[in-house]
Amino acid sequence: MAKVRVGLVGYGFAAELHMPGFKGLGPDRCEVVGVCGRSRARAAAFAAKHAIPRAFESMSEMLAGVEVDAVDLAIPNHLHTRFIIEAARAGKHIICEKHLTGYFGETDTPDSELIGKSTPREQMLERVVEECDAIGAAVEGAGVRFCYAENWVYAPAYVKLRRLAGAAGGTILRIEAEESHSGSGSVYAKRWRTAGGGSLVLKGAHPLGAVLQLKQWEGEWKSGRPIRPASVFCEVGNLTWIEAFKREPVHYLKTDWQDVEDWGIMVLRFEDGSVAEIKAGDTTLGGVHNYLEAYLSNARLRANLNPNDACVAYAPSAEVFGDEYISEKIETKGGWTFPSPDEHWNQGYLQEIADFVGAIGDERQPVSGLMLARDVAIVLYAAYVSAEEGRRVDLGRLR
Amino acid sequence: MTQVRIGMAGCGFSASLHIHGYKQVAPARCLVAAVCGVPKAEAEAFAARHGIPEVYGSFTEMLAGAKVDAVDLAVPNYLHAPFIIEAAKAGKHVFCEKPLTGYFGEDRPQEELIGKTVPRRKMLEQVIARCDEVVAAVGASGIRFGYAENWVYAPAYLKLWRLAQAAGGTILRIEAEESHSGSHADYAKQWRTSGGGSLMVKGSHPLGAALQLKHWEGEAKFGRPIRPASVLCEVGNLTWIPAFQEEKEQYLRTGWRDVEDWGIIVVKFEDGSVAEVKAADTTLGGVHNYLEAYLSNARLRANINPTDACVAYAPAAHIFGDEYIVEKIETKGGWTQPSPDEDWNQGYPQEVADFVAAVAEGREPVSGARLARDVSIVLYAAYVSAEEGRRIEVGPLLG
Numbered sequence: 001m002a003k004v005r006v007g008l009v010g011y012g013f014a015a016e017l018h019m020p021g022f023k024g025l026g027p028d029r030c031e032v033v034g035v036c037g038r039s040r041a042r043a044a045a046f047a048a049k050h051a052i053p054r055a056f057e058s059m060s061e062m063l064a065g066v067e068v069d070a071v072d073l074a075i076p077n078h079l080h081t082r083f084i085i086e087a088a089r090a091g092k093h094i095i096c097e098k099h100l101t102g103y104f105g106e107t108d109t110p111d112s113e114l115i116g117k118s119t120p121r122e123q124m125l126e127r128v129v130e131e132c133d134a135i136g137a138a139v140e141g142a143g144v145r146f147c148y149a150e151n152w153v154y155a156p157a158y159v160k161l162r163r164l165a166g167a168a169g170g171t172i173l174r175i176e177a178e179e180s181h182s183g184s185g186s187v188y189a190k191r192w193r194t195a196g197g198g199s200l201v202l203k204g205a206h207p208l209g210a211v212l213q214l215k216q217w218e219g220e221w222k223s224g225r226p227i228r229p230a231s232v233f234c235e236v237g238n239l240t241w242i243e244a245f246k247r248e249p250v251h252y253l254k255t256d257w258q259d260v261e262d263w264g265i266m267v268l269r270f271e272d273g274s275v276a277e278i279k280a281g282d283t284t285l286g287g288v289h290n291y292l293e294a295y296l297s298n299a300r301l302r303a304n305l306n307p308n309d310a311c312v313a314y315a316p317s318a319e320v321f322g323d324e325y326i327s328e329k330i331e332t333k334g335g336w337t338f339p340s341p342d343e344h345w346n347q348g349y350l351q352e353i354a355d356f357v358g359a360i361g362d363e364r365q366p367v368s369g370l371m372l373a374r375d376v377a378i379v380l381y382a383a384y385v386s387a388e389e390g391r392r393v394d395l396g397r398l399r
Numbered sequence: 400m401t402q403v404r405i406g407m408a409g410c411g412f413s414a415s416l417h418i419h420g421y422k423q424v425a426p427a428r429c430l431v432a433a434v435c436g437v438p439k440a441e442a443e444a445f446a447a448r449h450g451i452p453e454v455y456g457s458f459t460e461m462l463a464g465a466k467v468d469a470v471d472l473a474v475p476n477y478l479h480a481p482f483i484i485e486a487a488k489a490g491k492h493v494f495c496e497k498p499l500t501g502y503f504g505e506d507r508p509q510e511e512l513i514g515k516t517v518p519r520r521k522m523l524e525q526v527i528a529r530c531d532e533v534v535a536a537v538g539a540s541g542i543r544f545g546y547a548e549n550w551v552y553a554p555a556y557l558k559l560w561r562l563a564q565a566a567g568g569t570i571l572r573i574e575a576e577e578s579h580s581g582s583h584a585d586y587a588k589q590w591r592t593s594g595g596g597s598l599m600v601k602g603s604h605p606l607g608a609a610l611q612l613k614h615w616e617g618e619a620k621f622g623r624p625i626r627p628a629s630v631l632c633e634v635g636n637l638t639w640i641p642a643f644q645e646e647k648e649q650y651l652r653t654g655w656r657d658v659e660d661w662g663i664i665v666v667k668f669e670d671g672s673v674a675e676v677k678a679a680d681t682t683l684g685g686v687h688n689y690l691e692a693y694l695s696n697a698r699l700r701a702n703i704n705p706t707d708a709c710v711a712y713a714p715a716a717h718i719f720g721d722e723y724i725v726e727k728i729e730t731k732g733g734w735t736q737p738s739p740d741e742d743w744n745q746g747y748p749q750e751v752a753d754f755v756a757a758v759a760e761g762r763e764p765v766s767g768a769r770l771a772r773d774v775s776i777v778l779y780a781a782y783v784s785a786e787e788g789r790r791i792e793v794g795p796l797l798g
Contacts, residue, residue: 170646173637173681174661222642233788235631235665235673239571242671244620245695248568252696263572265675267633267663273640275633277663279675283571286698297643298650300684390631390790 002069003028004361007062007092008035009083010074011046014097018072018149019050020344021353030357032072036062059083063090070095070145070360077196078104081131088142093360095147095353098205100373101131102196103381109193116192116259121388125381129398132374139370147356147366148373150209154348154355157303158210158292162217170298172218175276177207177292180284181329183240183254183262191258198260200236201380204280208266209376210292211276213368219272228399229375230271233392234383236261239283252331253283266383287330287338290347306346307338375399403429403758406465406491408458408482409473410436410445413496417471417547418449419742420751429755433465458482462489469543469758472496475586476594477503480529487540494545494754498603499771500529501594502779514590514657519786523779527796530772537768545754545764546771550608552746552753555701556690560615568696570616573674575605575690578682579727581638581652581660589656596658598634599778602678606664607774608690609674611766617670626797627773628669631790632781634659637681650729651681664781669794685728685735688745704744705736773797 006022008015015035022032036056037043043055056062059071070093073083081101087094103124105115139146152158165172180203188194189202200208212229219227239245240255240262262282269275290305307327315321318334326333327340340346352368359366378398386393405421407414414434421431435455436442446454455461458478462470462485469492472482480500486493502522504513537544550556563570578601586592587600598606610627617625637643638653638660660680667673688703705725713719716732724731725738738744750766757764776796784791 171640171643173640173643174679233631233633235667235790237667237671237673239672242569242571244670245569245571248695250696263673265665267665269633269635272642273635274637275635275661277675277677281572281693283695284693284698285696295679295682297646297681298648298683300682392633392788 002361004030004070004357005033005068006030006095007059007066007068007071008032008052008074009037009059009062009071011035011037011042012074014074015046017349018074018353021350022357024350025354025357029361033068034062034066059086063092069093073097077102081135084135085138088138088144091142091144093145093147094139095149095356096373097149098209098373098376099196099201100135100148100377101128102201102377103127104196105193111193113193114191114259121381121384125378125385128377128381132377136370136374145360145366146370146373147359148368148370149352150206150213150368150372150376151348151352152206152210152292152305153213153368153372154351155303155305155346156348156351157305157308157346158348161292161294161301161303162214164299164301165214165218165294165296166221168296168299170296171274172214172294172296173274174295175211175214175292177211177276178279179203179206179288179290180279180281181288182252182285182331183282185254190256190260192260195260197380197384198236198257198264199262199280199282200264200266200383203282204264204266204278205376205380206290207278207280207292208379209368209372211268211278212375212379213372214294215270215274216372226371227270227272227274229268229379229395231269231392231394232379232383232386233267234264234386236264236384236387239263252285257282264383264387266379268379285331288328306340306343308346309338311339311341313337313339401759402427403469403755404432404467405429406461406467406470407431407434407451407473408461408470410434410442411473414445414471414473416742416747417473417494417751420748421755423748424752424755428759432467433461435461458485462486462491468492469494475592476501477505477592480533483533483544484536487536487542490540490542492543492758493537494547494751495771496547497607497771497774498594498599498778499533499546499775500526501599501775502526503594504591512590512657519779519782523776523783526775526779530775534768534772543757543764544768544771545750545757546766546768547750548604548607548766548770548774549746549750550604550690550703551611551766551770552749553701553703553744554746554749555703555706555744556608556746559690559692559699559701560612562697562699563612563616563692563694564619566694566697568694569672570612570692570694571672572693573609573612573690575609575674576677577601577604577686577688578677578679579686580650580683580729581680583652588654588658590658593658595778595782596634596655596662597660597678597680598632598662598664598781601680602662602664602676603774603778604688605678605690606676606777607766607770609666609676610773610777611770612692613668613672613674614770625668625670625672626794627666627777628794629667629790629792630777630781630784631665632662632784634662634782634785637661650683655680662781662785664777666777683729686726704738704741706738706744707736709737709739711735711737
């Protein structure tokens, strides 16, 4: 296998998340040869921290200054389309954080505008479809690999579930999947202009991706072609806007969602008649709640991504475990808890990078590629249309 | 304390369930004095088995001849409404199996598969009219009406409600489900006899429990119930998927003629909170009955069945011989969660005891006509939503 040279675009949270994956593969297989970002100083600091040889101020400067095979786009979602097209034109393979794209307003929309309250979802969906088409044309035209960083698809429990589904061979009749917790802390998550949506986009995209991949895989494995989603029926809500909740003196859930939902459910029907229920909430106490359950005709399978009971703990008071990490978003370390032994590994962050480097080096398709990225983006915004208009939305015309 | 004399209508499965409940009430307090059934021979055998002194060949005869205070309607669903009205006119208290009523195609005697031909909106209109007739008859006569929704009496559910009261937080979201691998009875597979599919036969339980929880919350906090505002619903026939039908060995029940074998109802309440209610005849692994409540300051789960009160493992399916494990489990091999007392866990003796006490003490039972009517109307509004692919406002329908 050829060694893959990666240029990292961005130096934030997602970049930090990807670095252990690249490093773990060893220098013979993969090397991050450059990093770029709007602040040269921050790029240089990130480079120094991770022993990356070069730092740049922009992707074009990086592509001109150092030989890379692939770029890793660890940048805000609203920049994805432009950078993907630019990288594809330069003939570079692409690793892209989720989501592929979304609706973040027009170029002349004031930053202060609550577009989630003012923009019809149908208009958002049209724009997302256009952007997906432009990305598809650029990537396919350039013949580069596109890797969609949906970590759920690589989580060990999910991969085991898929192997068991393969061994059983039964029809996947129904899938239930959820990602929830007590709410994002960051300000950017609370406005459509910066987040591109609420709980469904920021959390629901993960279980949605995993569900779509499972039916894609089932179809490809059994009949040589993926089973695609046919319709979506969706409801969203703002549970922290309930009057009785607002009057409570202590809030354990994050509040201040401005124009995005804090809870949602999408009910998908696939072209074979099977169904999926995908849920996301920023209103769930008890730590992050990520799982996928598959109801087959001859088996029932559940992947507990987080929490799971690999390790179980009890403490009679919240101070007992001190600074030791328990699990994402757990409100107290007291009582019974399910501490995560290795959250990175459990959630597939290392495994996704290994697949992407393998796909690029070995010239094969990654497990999580462009079709999945596109389907997730389009289904999400079609779901928003469904919730706004109170009707089931057909997905056939959007594929 | 007065002894409540019961006349049992019906001698099938639910009659047996109720008899076990009556037997657990002190004999000084309650006596099953008569039973009626068609054919009478079956009622006679039932009477002999359970020591019931009088037997009648019809409900009308029993009302006229037997000295009873109350009747227990353990008869097919389509007989509920006419029997309730007849009993109310005769001044007898009524304990009625769920659901209160439905659409059974009485106006279309020529059509066999009414689930395929009758628009759901027509069904809903008739169900509302029938509910109103029943409620009017009950109200005019001044009798007690008990709605046999056992979930509302299940110990785990009641504990959940007490914890919710203790916490005092807002009930933001409820998830509830009743599923298993499919009803055996032929009547469940055809709309004409069942009045619907999984949602009607199974979903009415978790739906009733979810509605009751918000009802109680409103009464406890504001002195008035929190009512359902809208429903969005999807149904499916997962056992009609071609790939499933081609499978050689089928572990799920099949033969659903014109009723769904899976469904989900998303309810929005007038305060902005939500409930996800699911039902399926396509779930392996034994019955799967639970309700989870997401509060602003607590998270609560009632595992109605299975629970892990008792956990068992057997390396082969024959090890436990004839010992009962749990409803609908396909094999006794592997890990199982045997139910120590399924009737008690599911609230059957408790619902009967509450009805007897309500009659004796001249008070309303916990589960009464209001809940019965709400469940029927929300269910059929959900069927309209699924058929027409749009959200249905239920506030005006419920009044």
